[in-house]
Amino acid sequence: MSVTASAPAKAILTGEHFVVYNEPAVVMAIDCYVHVTASERADDAVHITSDLGVSGFYKKDRYNPERGGVEAEEILMPINIAARTVLDELNEETGLDLRVSSSIPVAAGLGSSGALAVATVAAVGKLLGANFSKDDLIELSFDAERFVHSNPSGIDQTISSNGGVILYKKGEEPIPLDVEVEIPVVIGNTGMPRRTGDLVKSVRGKLNDFPEVLRPIIHAGGKLSELAAEALVHGDLKRLGELMDINHGLLSAIGVSNKMLDELVYAARDAGALGAKLTGAGGGGCIIALSTLEGRDRIANAIQRAGGTTIIAKKTDAGVRVWANPA
Amino acid sequence: MSVTASAPAKAILTGEHFVVYNEPAVVMAIDCYVHVTASERADDAVHITSDLGVSGFYKKDRYNPERGGVEAEEILMPINIAARTVLDELNEETGLDLRVSSSIPVAAGLGSSGALAVATVAAVGKLLGANFSKDDLIELSFDAERFVHSNPSGIDQTISSNGGVILYKKGEEPIPLDVEVEIPVVIGNTGMPRRTGDLVKSVRGKLNDFPEVLRPIIHAGGKLSELAAEALVHGDLKRLGELMDINHGLLSAIGVSNKMLDELVYAARDAGALGAKLTGAGGGGCIIALSTLEGRDRIANAIQRAGGTTIIAKKTDAGVRVWANPA
Numbered sequence: 001m002s003v004t005a006s007a008p009a010k011a012i013l014t015g016e017h018f019v020v021y022n023e024p025a026v027v028m029a030i031d032c033y034v035h036v037t038a039s040e041r042a043d044d045a046v047h048i049t050s051d052l053g054v055s056g057f058y059k060k061d062r063y064n065p066e067r068g069g070v071e072a073e074e075i076l077m078p079i080n081i082a083a084r085t086v087l088d089e090l091n092e093e094t095g096l097d098l099r100v101s102s103s104i105p106v107a108a109g110l111g112s113s114g115a116l117a118v119a120t121v122a123a124v125g126k127l128l129g130a131n132f133s134k135d136d137l138i139e140l141s142f143d144a145e146r147f148v149h150s151n152p153s154g155i156d157q158t159i160s161s162n163g164g165v166i167l168y169k170k171g172e173e174p175i176p177l178d179v180e181v182e183i184p185v186v187i188g189n190t191g192m193p194r195r196t197g198d199l200v201k202s203v204r205g206k207l208n209d210f211p212e213v214l215r216p217i218i219h220a221g222g223k224l225s226e227l228a229a230e231a232l233v234h235g236d237l238k239r240l241g242e243l244m245d246i247n248h249g250l251l252s253a254i255g256v257s258n259k260m261l262d263e264l265v266y267a268a269r270d271a272g273a274l275g276a277k278l279t280g281a282g283g284g285g286c287i288i289a290l291s292t293l294e295g296r297d298r299i300a301n302a303i304q305r306a307g308g309t310t311i312i313a314k315k316t317d318a319g320v321r322v323w324a325n326p327a
Numbered sequence: 328m329s330v331t332a333s334a335p336a337k338a339i340l341t342g343e344h345f346v347v348y349n350e351p352a353v354v355m356a357i358d359c360y361v362h363v364t365a366s367e368r369a370d371d372a373v374h375i376t377s378d379l380g381v382s383g384f385y386k387k388d389r390y391n392p393e394r395g396g397v398e399a400e401e402i403l404m405p406i407n408i409a410a411r412t413v414l415d416e417l418n419e420e421t422g423l424d425l426r427v428s429s430s431i432p433v434a435a436g437l438g439s440s441g442a443l444a445v446a447t448v449a450a451v452g453k454l455l456g457a458n459f460s461k462d463d464l465i466e467l468s469f470d471a472e473r474f475v476h477s478n479p480s481g482i483d484q485t486i487s488s489n490g491g492v493i494l495y496k497k498g499e500e501p502i503p504l505d506v507e508v509e510i511p512v513v514i515g516n517t518g519m520p521r522r523t524g525d526l527v528k529s530v531r532g533k534l535n536d537f538p539e540v541l542r543p544i545i546h547a548g549g550k551l552s553e554l555a556a557e558a559l560v561h562g563d564l565k566r567l568g569e570l571m572d573i574n575h576g577l578l579s580a581i582g583v584s585n586k587m588l589d590e591l592v593y594a595a596r597d598a599g600a601l602g603a604k605l606t607g608a609g610g611g612g613c614i615i616a617l618s619t620l621e622g623r624d625r626i627a628n629a630i631q632r633a634g635g636t637t638i639i640a641k642k643t644d645a646g647v648r649v650w651a652n653p654a
Contacts, residue, residue, distance in 0.1 A: 206569075206573070209566075209569070210551070210554060210569070210570065210573065212550040212553075212554065213547050213550045213551045213554065213570070213573060214547075216543035216544070216546045216547040216550070217543070217544070217547045217573075217577070219543045220540050220541075220542075220543040220544045220547070220580075223539040223540045223543065224537070224540045226539075227537060227539065227540065239536075242533075242536070242537070243537065243540070245582065246533070246537065246540060246544075246580050246581070246582070247580075248579070248580075249576055249577065249578075249579035249580025249581065249582075249584075250544070250576065250577075250580050251576075252575070252576035252579050252580070253547075253573050253574075253575075253576025253577050253579070253580060254573070254576065255572065255573075255576075257576075259593040259597075262589050262593070266586040266589070270586075
């Protein structure tokens with residue numbers, strides 16, 4: 001028997017960086033997924049194959065490379081950690097075969113590692129007969145996320161598990177937003193890895209150097225996310241787009257945009273986006289452009305002409321899904 | 328006998344737009360000048376020749392085109408108004424020959440009309456034996472400025488008359504800043520006319536739509552100018568540059584930057600500018616890049632490669648100057 005779990009990517013609609021300073025952010029699950037297929041093995045190895053072209057197995061937590069050399073362990077380790085957490089939780093000793101395929105770009109601010117951790121926990125859990133709640137999945141995927149991000153907020157696993165749109169504030173229970181309209185977006189990827197740690201640090205440096213200036217900017221960013229949440233609940237995408245444009249300017253002000261991100265943002269706006277901004281930590285990674293359903297192709301083409309790769313996506317209300325595959 | 332007056336351009340270092348909402352701005356005179364040479368005529372005409380390739384004369388305030396057709400009146404009228412204001416002030420009836428040459432680009436946010444009005448008043452005043460103070464020049468050039476800008480603040484004439492750097496707040500006496508260091512800059516001109524009225528209106532629209540967000544942004548802009556003034560007084564150009572970068576982001580947030588302005592800003596920063604931002608109303612017009620004296624050529628080349636024209640400039644402490652030409 002094998003079990004497959006799929007978990008969606010996340011995109012930050014508004015509020016990244018300001019969220020570090022206890023302001024709210026609006027985060028959405030998008031219909032771009034990682035899939036993990038799990039089956040049992042006769043031995044006690046955890047064997048992992050990723051469509052990134054790497055594979056290997058863990059025996060007593062020691063990594064044995066197959067494809068991709070020892071460097072591949074950085075990619076495969078969080079999957080092993082997620083699987084191991086479930087085995088420990090369930091007091092199981094079985095070996096596992098895990099096959100990962102993903103359409104979420106890595107290190108692009110789209111929560112690929114959170115989605116992967118959640119999907120792994122969900123697939124292994126169901127395979128071994130556990131009946132994990134969504135909260136269990138979030139909790140059990142934390143160890144894997146800690147390997148990737150030194151101090152994960154939990155937001156990526158939350159949105160991957162639950163789907164939909166949430167208003168998130170550090171240390172508080174995320175508030176699901178009741179959004180009835182479609183939220184069509186185009187993600188434009190610069191191909192440059194985003195540099196979360198460096199950029200969070202550089203924003204803190206600016207706050208230390210210019211507190212009188214940065215504090216009201218951060219405050220503006222928080223208010224903006226509150227208004228964005230309201231606009232979403234009212235289905236007012238035009239207003240959401242205007243807020244996203246303002247948000248991008250605030251992110252430029254705190255120094256986390258760059259030339260390539262701005263070029264993709266302008267390309268999207270010129271092609272009719274309702275709003276466009278960088279999404280995630282910045283310094284690289286992705287932009288997100290808000291669109292109509294029909295407008296997405298045109299925006300995607302414009303972003304591609306400006307040098308980015310694109311994902312045409314929309315909000316998904318389904319979070320993680322798990323199913324047993326036909327024998 | 329002929330008299331020549333020169334008056335410098337202005338560049339806004341920080342705070343444009345926010346100044347509309349009673350926040351301070353930092354404005355600097357730069358060594359880029361308009362020259363007006365005045366001499367008396369036997370008849371009662373005011374004859375004006377501009378190096379923009381237009382000429383014509385006013386007889387009893389009726390325009391008679393020579394070069395440039397009737398459209399040229401828009402360019403020549405404020406010069407006539409400035410001259411006429413002085414004639415009226417002094418109860419004189421003489422005709423005048425006025426020759427204008429300028430290295431200040433027009434409609435680019437560099438205060439060309441204010442400098443032209445001040446230089447005209449200064450030249451005509453001295454020609455006719457008046458001994459105008461700098462305050463007189465500012466006052467007497469208001470009518471000409473009103474023709475160009477519907478509701479001029481007076482800041483352009485003030486900086487053209489006095490030179491130096493000032494902290495300016497609407498409705499308050501400008502505060503001259505005691506800046507001992509050189510302030511080398513490169514002005515990069517997009518060649519697109521800036522659209523002051525439209526953009527001031529669009530910012531007000533955003534403030535109406537999103538007051539909770541725009542108010543703290545405007546407040547941040549004001550604090551930024553206060554810190555910029557301090558940095559200037561301490562000769563800390565590195566800090567000033569960082570504030571200019573933040574300021575550009577805030578201007579992007581309120582929607583007054585555009586793709587070309589951003590491209591010139593990035594070109595300047597990549598070429599080593601200490602900071603770069605749009606200057607003036609935005610939507611076109613110019614950027615200003617802060618530099619070292621030696622760094623200016625490199626920055627100017629980079630801006631030119633990005634499609635802008637450039638002016639290599641620095642702060643000038645001399646405001647308007649007037650001299651009688653040798654016979």
